[in-house]
Amino acid sequence: xxxxxxxxxxxxxxxxxxxxxxxxxxxxxxxxxxxxxxxxxxxxxxxxxxxxxxxxxxxxxxxxxxxxxxxxxxxxxxxxxxxxxxxxxxxxxxxxxxxxxxxxxxxxxxxxxxxxxxxxxxxxxxxxxxxxxxxxxxxxxxxxxxxxxxxxxxxxxxxxxxxxxxxxxxxxxxxxxxxxxxxxxxxxxxxxxxxxxxxxxxxxxxxxxxxxxxxxxxxxxxxxxxxxxxxxxxxxxxxxxxxxxxxxxxxxxxxxxxxxxxxxxxxxxxxxxxxxxxxxxxxxxxxxxxxxxxxxxxxxxxxxxxxxxxxxxxxxxxxxxxxxxxxxxxxxxxxxxxxxxxxxxxxxxxxxxxxxxxxxxxxxxxxxxxxxxxxxxxxxxxxxxxxxxxxxxxxxxxxxxxxx
Amino acid sequence: xxxxxxxxxxxxxxxxxxxxxxxxxxxxxxxxxxxxxxxxxxxxxxxxxxxxxxxxxxxxxxxxxxxxxxxxxxxxxxxxxxxxxxxxxxxxxxxxxxxxxxxxxxxxxxxxxxxxxxxxxxxxxxxxxxxxxxxxxxxxxxxxxxxxxxxxxxxxxxxxxxxxxxxxxxxxxxxxxxxxxxxxxxxxxxxxxx
Numbered sequence: 001x002x003x004x005x006x007x008x009x010x011x012x013x014x015x016x017x018x019x020x021x022x023x024x025x026x027x028x029x030x031x032x033x034x035x036x037x038x039x040x041x042x043x044x045x046x047x048x049x050x051x052x053x054x055x056x057x058x059x060x061x062x063x064x065x066x067x068x069x070x071x072x073x074x075x076x077x078x079x080x081x082x083x084x085x086x087x088x089x090x091x092x093x094x095x096x097x098x099x100x101x102x103x104x105x106x107x108x109x110x111x112x113x114x115x116x117x118x119x120x121x122x123x124x125x126x127x128x129x130x131x132x133x134x135x136x137x138x139x140x141x142x143x144x145x146x147x148x149x150x151x152x153x154x155x156x157x158x159x160x161x162x163x164x165x166x167x168x169x170x171x172x173x174x175x176x177x178x179x180x181x182x183x184x185x186x187x188x189x190x191x192x193x194x195x196x197x198x199x200x201x202x203x204x205x206x207x208x209x210x211x212x213x214x215x216x217x218x219x220x221x222x223x224x225x226x227x228x229x230x231x232x233x234x235x236x237x238x239x240x241x242x243x244x245x246x247x248x249x250x251x252x253x254x255x256x257x258x259x260x261x262x263x264x265x266x267x268x269x270x271x272x273x274x275x276x277x278x279x280x281x282x283x284x285x286x287x288x289x290x291x292x293x294x295x296x297x298x299x300x301x302x303x304x305x306x307x308x309x310x311x312x313x314x315x316x317x318x319x320x321x322x323x324x325x326x327x328x329x330x331x332x333x334x335x336x337x338x339x340x341x342x343x344x345x346x347x348x349x350x351x352x353x354x355x356x357x358x359x360x361x362x363x364x365x366x367x368x369x370x371x372x373x374x375x376x377x378x379x380x381x382x383x384x385x386x387x388x389x390x391x392x393x394x395x396x397x398x399x400x401x402x403x404x
Numbered sequence: 405x406x407x408x409x410x411x412x413x414x415x416x417x418x419x420x421x422x423x424x425x426x427x428x429x430x431x432x433x434x435x436x437x438x439x440x441x442x443x444x445x446x447x448x449x450x451x452x453x454x455x456x457x458x459x460x461x462x463x464x465x466x467x468x469x470x471x472x473x474x475x476x477x478x479x480x481x482x483x484x485x486x487x488x489x490x491x492x493x494x495x496x497x498x499x500x501x502x503x504x505x506x507x508x509x510x511x512x513x514x515x516x517x518x519x520x521x522x523x524x525x526x527x528x529x530x531x532x533x534x535x536x537x538x539x540x541x542x543x544x545x546x547x548x549x550x551x552x553x554x555x556x557x558x559x560x561x562x563x564x565x566x567x568x569x570x571x572x573x574x575x576x577x578x579x580x581x582x583x584x585x586x587x588x589x590x591x592x593x594x595x596x597x598x
Contacts, residue, residue: 025479027470273598277475327598330472 028280030334031341035387038333041340042380044360045373046089049082050101051356052370057108059370063357066366070357076124077194078371080109080136084143085374091147091395092381099147099399102140109137110156114180119166120159121178128186129178131167132194134160135201142204149398154208161205164198165217172224173232174198192233196244199225203251215255222252226264239267241275243307243375250310250393253317262320265311269324272308276335279304298339298362302375305335309382316391329386336383339376407537411545414590417583418484418529419451421553422575423497424520429560431511441558443512448554450517451526452546458527459534459542466535473535474597480528481591487525488587491580495573497523521553525583532590 021027032038052060059082062071083105090098112124122137123129138160141153167175167185174195175185202218225245230238249257249265257265279301312328315321342362349359361368362376385393405413432443458465466476491497498520534542556563564572 021469025469025471025475028472028475029470267596269598270596273474274595277472281475324598331598 026281026283028277028334029338030280031337031339033333033337033340035384037340038336038380038387039384041336041343041360042089042377042384043093044343044346045377045380046086046093046095046098046360048357048360048373049086049370049377050097053101053104057104057106059105060357062367062369063354063361064367065352065354065358065363068353074124076109076112076122077130077132077136078369078374079105080122080133080140082370082374083109084136084140085377087140087143087147088378088381090399091143092384094395094397094399096399099144099401102144106137106140106144106153109140115159116180116183117166118159119162120156121163122160123178123180126180129163129180130191130194131164131174131176131178132191132197134163135194135197138164138201139197139204142201142208145208146394147399148401150401157205157208158212161202161214164201167198168217168220171228171232172220173229174221190233192229192235192240193242193244195221195225195229196242196248200244200248200251203248206255207251218248218252222248222261223258226261239264239271241271241304241307242268243272243303243310246272246307246310246314250314253314257314257318259320262318265314265318266321266324268307269311269315269321269328272304272311273327273331275304276301276308276331276338279338280334295342295364297364297369298342298372298376299369299374301335301339302372302377302379305332305339305379305383306375308332308335309379309386312386313382313391313393332383332386336380336387339380343376407541408545411533411537411542412548413582414529414533414586415455415526415545415549416552417579417586418487418523418525419521419549419553420487420491420497420576420579420583421549421556422572422579423491423495424516424553425556425560425563425572425576426496426569427498427520428516428557429564431516432560437558440560443516444554444557446512447517447521447557448550450513451521451553452550454518454522455526455530455546455550456543459530459546460539462531462534465531473532474594476528476535476594477532477590477597478594480532481587481589481594483528484525484583484587484590487523488580488583491576491583493580495576495580497576521550529586536593 049059058074058079060070061074083102086098086102086105089095090102109122112122113120114123114126114129121129122133138157141157141160144150144153163178167178169175175187176189176191176194177186179186199218199221202214202221206214206218230240233240246265246268249261252261279296282295308328308331311321312325312332315325315328339362344358344361344363346359349355352358360373362372432440435443466473487497498515530542530546533545567575
């Protein structure tokens with residue numbers, strides 16, 4: 001009788017474990033979670049962006065391998081972001097090809113500037129000048145400056161900075177765009193992410209030109225983002241998973257962060273960690289899709305990795321977040337491994353109609369968009385930094401660049 | 405609150421002695437005081453062995469399952485909620501027939517020690533607190549809570565006389581409320597972790 005009861009107890013415990021495993025907590029899978037696979041994935045993503053750039057400097061926006069078509073749509077904010085990521089890769093890998101591609105992307109942006117009252121803004125066709133586009137163009141230039149140590153775009157950086165400051169609102173947030181036809185900011189509508197982009201751009205501007213006063217508006221933006229943005233934007237489950245703000249805070253850490261900045265950074269790290277953990281538990285099949293929704297874009301997962309990597313850097317300097325560092329690294333390796341595993345390899349790409357548009361890219365529903373490669377590339381580059389315990393973001397040495 | 409107190413509170417809610425008391429009383433109705441004390445001790449010791457083992461094996465067990473402690477906490481919260489709802493709804497940890505015709509043997513093991521006291525909720529709580537607070541406070545809290553439970557079982561008739569059926573039911577429902585809080589705390593902590 002005792003034997004039967006004991007057997008029942010063991011059976012109960014095993015059933016408990018089984019149900020727990022299958023229904024409640026599926027295992028976490030981190031794909032190719034090793035440094036070399038992650039670094040190779042970054043190189044392959046960079047290759048996609050370089051190969052798929054037109055003569056005018058624009059990149060392939062969307063490619064669908066099911067229909068073998070590219071989209072005629074375009075987005076200047078994402079263009080600036082892709083150019084930024086290529087400059088980051090150029091600096092990291094000392095890669096002249098990446099620099100050339102990024103410079104071509106920069107040339108397209110330079111041809112689409114509007115100028116007024118001492119500022120410059122990216123506004124294709126002279127239309128609406130989105131804050132995010134100019135902010136990321138400024139970040140791209142700052143990355144170029146870090147990669148090459150060349151001052152040739154310093155004046156343009158300041159012009160873009162003045163545009164950002166011109167769009168800063170009284171509550172330290174930002175107007176979403178400038179309307180050239182009205183010669184005024186667009187007062188209707190907001191953007192969840194462009195304030196973070198503007199903030200990061202301002203911090204980089206201060207880093208490039210200390211003593212010029214760019215830290216003032218940057219600090220105001222930091223206070224807005226860390227204390228009021230989520231409320232203003234009606235974010236349902238704050239904090240907004242905003243990697244741009246994470247980048248900005250990581251730049252600002254050297255100047256000294258206030259407690260509310262650090263508290264926000266902690267919550268942001270928790271959010272990125274949660275998102276990465278959930279993604280690691282994603283299982284294929286209809287049950288997995290039912291429980292966790294469809295597979296997410298690399299553009300989304302890449303931003304989590306970017307944000308976590310930036311906060312890892314911050315936590316490496318600010319001891320108030322030092323307790324999070326081991327877990328942050330763990331999540332970075334996992335997310336980097338997931339991205340590496342989901343990227344289309346050269347071998348797999350060979351079976352497609354246009355291998356050059358497939359290799360090194362991430363697809364969801366047969367479609368890839370240029371910012372899938374952009375965010376993944378930036379995230380993977382900085383994951384490698386974390387794996388190498390490389391705290392500083394700038395390249396070790398400037399590249400040698402030919403004459404302009 | 406100290407780690408011991410937090411673990412003890414969570415484990416107390418998960419074990420829910422007040423919710424288990426009516427089941428214990430029903431299944432050991434004919435036992436005298438000595439038999440009852442012996443059975444209560446055996447239940448406490450068996451449940452402790454299972455819960456302590458689960459807590460001690462926590463990290464390797466989660467490694468084997470490929471689950472991070474943070475995600476396991478989310479799961480623990482989810483596993484606790486059904487028991488919490490049952491306690492709030494019925495005031496009992498387990499539904500049994502109102503009358504037991506023949507006294508069963510080894511009831512202290514099944515169903516009293518397992519799955520009544522060492523329930524899925526208790527086991528996930530032990531595992532979760534083991535990985536979160538470490539083994540020492542978790543084992544201490546487990547021993548403390550199970551000692552209280554065994555004492556309550558041993559004194560079941562006296563408690564019944566003193567509190568009455570409705571009093572014990574009210575206590576169980578309160579425990580259910582506490583378990584809801586503990587489950588939500590685990591869920592929130594699971595979400596708000598890197």
